[in-house]
Amino acid sequence: MTKRLCATPGCGKEAQLRCPTCIKLGKSAEEAATYFCDQECFRGYWKMHKEEHNSPAAPKVSAEDADKLRSELLRKYQWENFQYTGDLRVGKVSASRSVPAHIKRPDYARNGTSKLEENARRSAKLTQLSQAEIGRMRTVCRLAREVLDIGARMIRPGVTTDQIDAVVHDACIERNAYPSPLNYYHFPKSLCTSVNEVICHGIPDSRPLENGDIVNLDITLYFDGMHGDLNETYLVGDKASEESKLLVKSAYDALHAAIDHVKPGVLYREFGGVIEKMAQANGHNVVRTYCGHGINELFHCAPNVPHYKKNKAVGMCKPGHTFTIEPMLTLGTWRDVTWPDRWTAATADGKWSAQFEHTLLVTESGVDILTARLPDSPKHWWEEGYEPQL
Known part of the structure; x- marks a missing residue:
């Protein structure tokens, strides 16, 4: 039978x-x-x-x-039947954009699964890059910064996150780079756009940004066999609340407080305590579900870098390590809910969240921020020369 x-x-x-x-x-x-x-x-x-x-x-x-x-x-x-936790609603998601055949692709680009990453998880080995590999990381991270800045200049009321995705996608192609999020475990777009209560992994769609929103752009490029990853949260227009402005600044400060502690010999579990102390001093909480990660030829690999204290991360910083720190701070609970698209993570209470991220290199004496801001990078609200885009 x-x-x-x-x-x-x-x-x-x-x-x-x-x-x-x-x-x-x-x-x-x-x-x-x-x-x-x-x-x-x-x-x-x-x-x-x-x-x-x-x-x-x-x-x-x-x-x-x-x-x-x-x-x-x-x-x-x-x-x-989904119960949204806040005011944001899903929009229409357009078709994934194509990548020209001549651009080198990561192993997951065709079928959505990275066998190289899955094999690496079995060993959890921390990779120390050679000088040649570090040079390739510097190049891709510089390109990723350029693309993020291009996307950031698009942010204004009335612009959709899908329009930003189109511009970012084209900017990657112009640089002969592959947009790393595209088809990574079937993610359908070329960057993540996380608005208001969305913590991370928001999918670009047809919803126009509104004056007073905050939006995070998370960019990763794959070029010459390496990935470079960074993100920043921006104000939309000129009507942001003081509460949301301070949240964005707090996320930025928490990231840089942790970066200041990066040097050879520091344990990866130590950064979480630095971040959480800074966040709590500003009245904010730290998301625990998502963490920083190693990055090189693989999009995500060891080490894991949690952003909260008393975590159990394994490993010690050594020269040649490249990894991200990317704290996500919230106005309310640190707990999250995943939307039915299986990617979008929103706060469980609907209160807003902000995030910043850099790709970092451990040097003999400290740390280099490989995705550092450029002289012409768009300014943030607390920086001299900031002007809201309307």
Whole structure:
């Protein structure tokens, strides 16, 4: 007897109960999508399953197409029933943008999975780069900074994050670089744009930025076999609240307080205490779900760099290490909720979050900020020469 599994996504139990409507419509008994493990599972999935019913005269669909349909229906159901934590709502996400064939790609660009990263996780080895490799890291990080600044100059009320994605994507291509987020574990865009209560990994979409918003642009480029990663949070327009302005400055200060402690011999677990102390002094909390990471030929690798005190990070800074520190600070709880797109992380209470990130190199005597700001980088609200873009 053929073993069939329940059609309810995520169930996985053996199933023998058939949908009576599928039987009436003449669906073949070989179609596993018509089977359920019990009445409770059937009733729970009914609202979605009934949309799969074809008319008796409709052509049968392949098993692959049926799986795609069920996935689409599941996503629709999840969004319709999702409880947002704040005022932000998902917009329309346009198709992923293409990359010319001549541009060198990371290993995940085609199928969305990095086998190199997965293999590296088994050893958790900390890589010390050679001088030649450090030179390549300096180049890609400089390019990443240029692209971030281009994206930042786009920020103003009425501009959509999808429009920023288009400009950033083109800027990467102009530099013969691959936008690292694109198809990284199936992320659909070329940068992350995290607005207001979104902590990180926001997907660019059709929502126009509003005067008074804050938005984080997270940029990573892949060039000459290396990744360079950085992000900054910006005010949109001239109506930002004092509360949100201070949150953005606090995230910036927390990052740089940690950078000031980077030198050979320092344990990676120590940076979290520095960051949390700074954040709490300003009345803010630190997100614990996401952390800084090693970066080189791999987008993410050892070490992990948590941003809170009393963490259990492994490893010690040594010359030639390249890694990121990227604290995410919140006005309220540090806990997060993931949207049904499986990427967007928002605060659990809907209060706003800000983040800054640099890629760093441990030197013989201290640290180099490889993604350091340039003389013409857009100014932040606390810097001389800042003017809001309207």
